[in-house]
Amino acid sequence: xxxxxxxxxxxxxxxxxxxxxxxxxxxxxxxxxxxxxxxxxxxxxxxxxxxxxxxxxxxxxxxxxxxxxxxxxxxxxxxxxxxxxxxxxxxxxxxxxxxxxxxxxxxxxxxxxxxxxxxxxxxxxxxxxxxxxxxxxxxxxxxxxxxxxxxxxxxxxxxxxxxxxxxxxxxxxxxxxxxxxxxxxxxxxxxxxxxxxxxxxxxxxxxxxxxxxxxxxxxxxxxxxxxxxxxxxxxxxxxxxxxxxxxxxxxxxxxxxxxxxxxxxxxxxxxxxxxxxxxxxxxxxxxxxxxxxxxxxxxxxxxxxxxxxxxxxxxxxxxxxxxxxxxxxxxxxxxxxxxxxxxxxxxxxxxxxxxxxxxxxxxxxxxxxxxxxxxxxxxxxxxxxxxxxxxxxxxxxxxxxxxxx
Amino acid sequence: xxxxxxxxxxxxxxxxxxxxxxxxxxxxxxxxxxxxxxxxxxxxxxxxxxxxxxxxxxxxxxxxxxxxxxxxxxxxxxxxxxxxxxxxxxxxxxxxxxxxxxxxxxxxxxxxxxxxxxxxxxxxxxxxxxxxxxxxxxxxxxxxxxxxxxxxxxxxxxxxxxxxxxxxxxxxxxxxxxxxxxxxxxxxxxxxxxxxxxxxxxxxxxxxxxxxxxxxxxxxxxxxxxxxxxxxxxxxxxxxxxxxxxxxxxxxxxxxxxxxxxxxxxxxxxxxxxxxxxxxxxxxxxxxxxxxxxxxxxxxxxxxxxxxxxxxxxxxxxxxxxxxx
Numbered sequence: 001x002x003x004x005x006x007x008x009x010x011x012x013x014x015x016x017x018x019x020x021x022x023x024x025x026x027x028x029x030x031x032x033x034x035x036x037x038x039x040x041x042x043x044x045x046x047x048x049x050x051x052x053x054x055x056x057x058x059x060x061x062x063x064x065x066x067x068x069x070x071x072x073x074x075x076x077x078x079x080x081x082x083x084x085x086x087x088x089x090x091x092x093x094x095x096x097x098x099x100x101x102x103x104x105x106x107x108x109x110x111x112x113x114x115x116x117x118x119x120x121x122x123x124x125x126x127x128x129x130x131x132x133x134x135x136x137x138x139x140x141x142x143x144x145x146x147x148x149x150x151x152x153x154x155x156x157x158x159x160x161x162x163x164x165x166x167x168x169x170x171x172x173x174x175x176x177x178x179x180x181x182x183x184x185x186x187x188x189x190x191x192x193x194x195x196x197x198x199x200x201x202x203x204x205x206x207x208x209x210x211x212x213x214x215x216x217x218x219x220x221x222x223x224x225x226x227x228x229x230x231x232x233x234x235x236x237x238x239x240x241x242x243x244x245x246x247x248x249x250x251x252x253x254x255x256x257x258x259x260x261x262x263x264x265x266x267x268x269x270x271x272x273x274x275x276x277x278x279x280x281x282x283x284x285x286x287x288x289x290x291x292x293x294x295x296x297x298x299x300x301x302x303x304x305x306x307x308x309x310x311x312x313x314x315x316x317x318x319x320x321x322x323x324x325x326x327x328x329x330x331x332x333x334x335x336x337x338x339x340x341x342x343x344x345x346x347x348x349x350x351x352x353x354x355x356x357x358x359x360x361x362x363x364x365x366x367x368x369x370x371x372x373x374x375x376x377x378x379x380x381x382x383x384x385x386x387x388x389x390x391x392x393x394x395x396x397x398x399x400x401x402x403x404x405x
Numbered sequence: 406x407x408x409x410x411x412x413x414x415x416x417x418x419x420x421x422x423x424x425x426x427x428x429x430x431x432x433x434x435x436x437x438x439x440x441x442x443x444x445x446x447x448x449x450x451x452x453x454x455x456x457x458x459x460x461x462x463x464x465x466x467x468x469x470x471x472x473x474x475x476x477x478x479x480x481x482x483x484x485x486x487x488x489x490x491x492x493x494x495x496x497x498x499x500x501x502x503x504x505x506x507x508x509x510x511x512x513x514x515x516x517x518x519x520x521x522x523x524x525x526x527x528x529x530x531x532x533x534x535x536x537x538x539x540x541x542x543x544x545x546x547x548x549x550x551x552x553x554x555x556x557x558x559x560x561x562x563x564x565x566x567x568x569x570x571x572x573x574x575x576x577x578x579x580x581x582x583x584x585x586x587x588x589x590x591x592x593x594x595x596x597x598x599x600x601x602x603x604x605x606x607x608x609x610x611x612x613x614x615x616x617x618x619x620x621x622x623x624x625x626x627x628x629x630x631x632x633x634x635x636x637x638x639x640x641x642x643x644x645x646x647x648x649x650x651x652x653x654x655x656x657x658x659x660x661x662x663x664x665x666x667x668x669x670x671x672x673x674x675x676x677x678x679x680x681x682x683x684x685x686x687x688x689x690x691x692x693x694x695x696x697x698x699x700x701x702x703x704x705x706x707x708x709x710x711x712x713x714x715x716x717x718x719x720x721x722x723x724x725x726x727x728x729x730x
Contacts, residue, residue: 125689125690125691126686126687126688126689126690127659127687127688127689127690128690129687130687130688145729146691146729147729152690152691152729153659153690154729
C-alpha cells in the first residue's frame with residue numbers, strides 16, 4: 001500500500017513551503033514518524049515526517065523548491081510496488097478547460113480592429129504608458145508582446161527589471177569583471193514580511209528614518225579645497241552624493257531592487273539624482289558613483305542636471321539606477337520624505353544646511369547641521385538595516401576625509 | 406449555519422417582514438391558495454390571511470396599479486410577477502407611476518413598493534419567456550434594481566427592498582430558486598447599492614450579478630488551477646451601481662471581463678464598461694471584454710439555446726483574451 005507524501009500545512013498560516021533538504025534518499029527504508037525532509041514555512045524550518053512504512057520510492061520536489069500546501073512531494077511504497085499511476089498524477093498538467101472556438105473567434109474579431117494607430121506610432125495599453133512614464137522609460141525602445149505588438153504591463157516590467165534600454169550608451173559605464181548583481185530567491189520570512197506589510201501600506205510598505213548630520217568638517221574641507229583653485233570647487237551636494245555612493249558600496253542590502261519574487265542586490269552603485277525640470281521630476285544616473293572621485297561626481301552631476309533641464313537626456317541616462325537621492329535643501333526645506341522610485345528600495349531625502357545651536361561635550365556651540373530622511377521599502381530593508389546604513393553614512397559625512405580613501 | 410434554497414430564503418424574508426410590519430402585503434397571480442407559481446410564498450396565506458396575501462386575476466397592469474395606489478395610501482405592497490416577461494404588460498405602472506410619483510409630486514408622495522419575480526431564461530421556454538430585462542429597468546431614474554445570485558443575498562436584499570421607502574425592482578431567477586447556500590438564523594440586512602467582492606484575485610476582474618455570479622465563481626475555480634486568479638465582483642444592486650467597488654477592483658487587476666445574462670446592445674455591461682473607461686483608463690492593460698447572450702431572440706432548440714447563453718467556457722475564453730494568454 002503506497003503512501004503519498006504531501007506538502008503539509010506546518011503552521012496555521014502556511015500556504016506554501018520550501019523544501020530545504022531531503023533527509024531520506026530515494027530507495028531508503030522509512031517507517032512512520034521518520035523525518036523525511038526539512039521544510040521552511042512562513043515562520044520557521046519544520047520537519048516533514050513519514051505517514052507510512054516502506055521505501056521512499058520517489059522524491060517529486062527538488063531541494064530548494066517551493067511548493068503549495070497539498071502538493072505531492074514524494075511517494076512511500078513497497079520496493080516492488082508499481083507507483084507509476086501516482087507519479088503520473090503529480091506530473092500531469094492542471095486541467096485545462098477547452099475554450100470554445102466560435103466564441104473566442106467572435107470575440108477576437110471584435111477586439112482586433114478596435115485599435116487603430118497612426119503610422120510610426122507605438123501601440124501600448126494605457127497602463128503600460130503610465131508605468132513607462134513613472135519609470136522614465138521610452139516606449140519606443142520597448143518591444144510589445146501584446147496583439148499587434150501592443151506594449152503591455154509585462155513588457156514594461158521586463159524592461160524595468162532588465163535595466164531599461166539596450167541602446168548604445170554615451171554614458172561612462174565601464175565593463176566590470178564581476179557580476180553586476182546577485183539575485184537572492186525570497187525566503188519564506190521575507191515573503192511573509194512582504195505580503196503582510198504590503199496589506200498594511202501598499203503597494204510599497206515604506207518607513208522613514210531621519211538623522212541629523214554635523215556638516216562642520218565637510219564645510220571646512222570644502223573651503224580648503226576651494227582655496228586651491230576653481231578646479232577644486234565642489235558643492236555640499238557633491239559630498240553627499242559621494243558619501244552616499246561610498247556607503248552604498250559597503251551596504252549591498254540597501255543597494256537593491258524588489259522584483260516581486262526575488263530581491264536583486266547590486267554589486268555596482270548606480271546613483272540616481274532627482275532633478276526638477278519644468279516638465280516635472282527626472283532622475284538621471286551617476287553610474288558606478290562609488291568609483292568616481294569628488295571632482296568627477298561634481299562635473300558629471302552638474303552636466304546631467306543641466307541636460308535634464310534642457311530635456312536632452314537619453315533614456316539610458318535616466319534608467320538603471322540602484323538607489324536615489326533627492327535634495328531640496330537649496331529650497332530651504334528643513335526635512336522631507338521622498339517617494340521610492342520602484343523597483344529601487346530606498347531614497348535619501350536631503351534637507352537644508354543651517355547653522356544650529358547644539359550641545360557638544362557639554363558646551364553649547366553653533367554647528368552646521370543637515371537633516372536627511374531615508375524612505376525604505378520594508379519588503380527589503382528592515383529598520384535596523386536602514387539604521388546601520390545611516391550610521392555609516394553619518395561617519396563618512398562627519399569625517400569627510402574618509403571619502404578620499 | 407443552516408443551508409437553505411434561494412426559494413426558502415425569499416420565503417423567510419417575506420415572512421419576517423410581514424410579521425414585523427402589518428402594512429406589508431403580497432399580491433400576484435397564484436401567490437395565495439397555490440402557494441406561488443414557484444412556491445416562494447408557501448404557507449404565507451395560511452399564516453397571514455387573505456387580506457395580506459392576495460390572489461390577483463391574470464391582469465398585470467391592473468394589480469401593479471392597485472399596488473402603486475395602495476402604496477400611496479400607506480401600505481407597503483410586494484407585487485409578484487410570475488415572470489418579468491409578463492411584467493411587460495404592467496410596465497406603465499412601474500415606469501410611469503411608481504418611478505415618477507415622488508418626482509412629479511415635488512417630493513410629496515413616495516411609493517414604497519417592491520416588484521419582484523424571476524428574470525431571464527430558464528430552460529427551453531421559448532423566445533418570449535426567456536428574456537433578461539435588467540438593463541431596461543435599470544435605465545429608469547426613480548427605481549432601484551436588485552439582482553441577487555445567492556440565497557444569502559436574496560434574503561438580505563429582499564428585506565432591505567421591502568423596508569425601502571421608494572420603488573425597488575427585485576430580479577430573481579427560475580434557475581436560482583432551487584440553488585442552496587448558507588443563510589444564518591439570526592436576522593440580517595444587506596444594504597442596497599453596495600457591491601460585494603465574492604472572491605479575491607489579482608489577475609483579472611469579473612464584474613457580474615444575478616445568476617451569472619454562479620458562472621463567475623466556477624470560472625474562478627477553474628482558472629485558479631491554471632494560476633489565473635480572478636476578482637469576482639457581484640454588483641448585487643444594478644441601480645444605483647457601486648462604481649467605487651468596480652474601480653477598486655479594476656485598479657487592482659488592470660483587466661476586466663463584464664459578464665451578464667442579457668443581450669449585448671445597451672446591456673448592463675455597457676454601463677459597467679463606461680464607468681471603467683471613465684475612471685480607470687490609465688489602469689487598463691487590455692480592452693474590457695463583455696460576455697453576454699447572443700444578439701438573437703432566445704432559440705427554443707436545446708443546442709441552440711445553450712450556444713446562445715453566456716457560460717463558463719465563453720467567460721474563460723474572454724478572461725484569457727484580456728490576459729493575453
